[in-house]
Amino acid sequence: MATSSTPARRTVAVIGGGAVGVATASFLLRDGHDVVLIEQYGLGEGASFGNAGVFAPSSIVPMSMPGTLAKVPGYLLDPLGPLSIRWRYVPTLAPWLMRFVKAGTQDGVRAQARALTPLLHDSYGAWLPLVRNAGGEDLVRRDGFLAVYRTQADFEGDALGYQLRRDNNVAFEVMREDELWQFEPSVSHDYTIGVLFPQAGNTVNPKRLVRTVGEQFLRDGGRLVKAQARGFAREGARLKGVETDAGLIPADAAVVAAGAHSRNLCAALGDDIPLDTERGYHVLIADPDTMPRRPILDASAKFVSTPMETGLRMAGTVEFAGLEAPPNWTRADYLLTLGRRLFPGLAPAYPESRVSRWMGFRPSMPDSLPVIGRAGATPDVVYAFGHGHVGLASAARTGMTVADLIAGRPPAFDIAPFAPTRF
Ligand SMILES: Cc1cc2nc3c(=O)[nH]c(=O)nc-3n(C[C@H](O)[C@H](O)[C@H](O)COP(=O)(O)OP(=O)(O)OC[C@H]3O[C@@H](n4cnc5c(N)ncnc54)[C@H](O)[C@@H]3O)c2cc1C
Known part of the structure; x- marks a missing residue:
């Protein structure tokens, strides 16, 4: 039975195997959820591959x-x-x-600077639990x-x-x-x-960082499906799964962490995000x-x-x-x-x-702030993308915050500035 510190176990599909998706999937797994990462290519092959690592x-x-x-x-x-x-x-x-x-x-x-501060102030420290767990010091x-x-x-x-x-x-x-x-x-x-x-x-290798943390996620019991997410299956406001080119992946919660490719997935839920x-x-x-x-x-x-x-x-x-x-x-x-x-x-x-x-x-995003918050059409889908120039640094803190939202815990800081509806 779930306690106040152990959230109810859900099946969560995380779309996108970049820094944000992998960190988010890892923190969700720590909460005891059944987590499936959906990535169309390989882990750490998107923007998270070639950044400056800072x-x-x-x-x-x-x-x-x-x-x-x-x-x-x-x-x-x-x-x-x-x-x-x-x-x-x-x-x-x-x-x-x-x-x-x-x-x-x-x-x-x-x-904007005030809003970004809790995401970035300990960006190194936020990655450490994932890095240490994966033996990637x-x-x-x-x-x-x-x-x-x-x-x-x-x-x-x-x-x-x-x-x-x-x-x-x-x-x-x-x-x-x-x-x-x-x-x-x-x-x-x-x-x-x-x-x-x-x-x-x-980091001395952003791609290897994402891969190493992602591989540990798999060793710890997470799942990876190589597929392209196309949309969502719902019954009213309840999520039933993620539709992909490899078929429906059943899930009762999902996270859109598809980086620069996230816009169409939000549009599939009726959200027009710039x-x-x-x-x-x-x-x-x-x-x-x-x-x-x-x-x-x-x-x-x-x-x-x-x-x-x-x-x-x-x-x-x-x-x-x-x-x-x-x-x-x-x-x-x-x-x-x-x-x-x-x-x-x-x-x-x-x-x-x-x-x-x-x-x-x-x-x-035009205001240099990521989108972190729930979809308009269903509380079961959480958005976590749009990190612009700071997505590697803020990925781990974003992952912790998304895990809070999925668990129904209040996030550690005010996420109103990151609301999908702010435009
Ligand atoms: C030149 C450069 C330097 C940078 N330097 C830094 C830096 O020093 N520090 C820093 O913090 N940030 C830096 N950044 C920014 C950082 O790289 C990005 O903000 C970050 O990588 C974004 O991570 P992400 O996980 O959101 O996206 P990505 O890494 O792009 O991952 C998204 C993943 O989703 C997958 N995907 C997309 N659509 C679908 C779909 N429909 N189905 C399944 N999978 C899908 C993609 O294949 C991809 O793997 C830099 C960026 C660049 C370009």
Whole structure:
């Protein structure tokens, strides 16, 4: 019999085997549910494959800030700039973009940063129970996260971001010139200011992290079905199962954690959620000539370089082109050019056999907040997607929160800002 600490056992289908789905499935299993993970490809093959691997409380700063719009023309004109748009996609993107601009007010960004804080403040610690249970301690590190700036003007341009961090108790230390160069010798002396976020951690392999936790979920009794979810079978407001290309998977609760592909699944339940994708790229150099000691955000050029177990990964850029257009690999090559500026110790060229490129779909909401909450048509379906730039970091805390909702426990923090109905 269920007690107040042991929720009633349900059969829960989690759609999506990325960081969010795997973490959520693992926490649901800990609650004693019968959990089936539905993934169309393999675990950790989506956006969770190729990200920068950073768990940083400092990432509470939203993407749409006051003044972001004014910077867009400059970003677009600079081939090495952090933003690109396929013009054919603009009509589709327009409503999302309007909401994005509307989100970037002083009051808006203060509320968004406040809302993101409980998801991110201990993003490293939130992953630990899953990592330890899976014996994956070698996958995570806690050496902090360093943002570097070329100029004082660049640094001052981020003043509101630092104010938001101060307001939400995110620790940071500013370093200048010699102090920075001694602290992180791999960085070019063209960078004169560094900001260390000491609470941050990272994984040395995001895909292996998701896989390792996912494989432990299976060893602990979870199930995995390789199938594409298409919709939901219901009797009135009660869920009967998830419809997939491999047939009906019976379940009395479900979680939509399909990342950037979640929108159609919500539409199947009558919810119109403004989810789009900010496509991002990485380039990875195996066995590079220099390696930073910790992840570094080039805050002037806006990309992150992370020491991975497989090499040095430079990840970033935002490309608006939807889910169908093929990758534009020059975006990844620009990251290599930018990486050479940041790390003068990198060789001028590497053989192609040592360079790999990747593109992935960030699941992005216009207000930089994920969707965590129940579907309109049935309380049995919980949404957990739209984590944009911070989905790896916030996956474990999201999983705990979804487990609370499925168990009928009050979540540990206010989830109203993440409501599916907020638009
Ligand atoms: C370049 C780049 C750098 C980044 N750096 C960081 C970082 O340093 N830190 C951080 O926290 N975040 C970072 N992110 C963001 C992070 O990668 C994403 O927010 C996160 O991976 C989203 O996880 P997810 O589980 O929601 O989605 P995904 O990892 O995309 O997983 C969704 C899964 O659902 C499956 N799926 C979709 N539809 C269906 C269906 N109908 N049926 C069955 N399965 C389905 C997909 O196959 C996929 O496996 C970065 C992103 C990019 C692109």
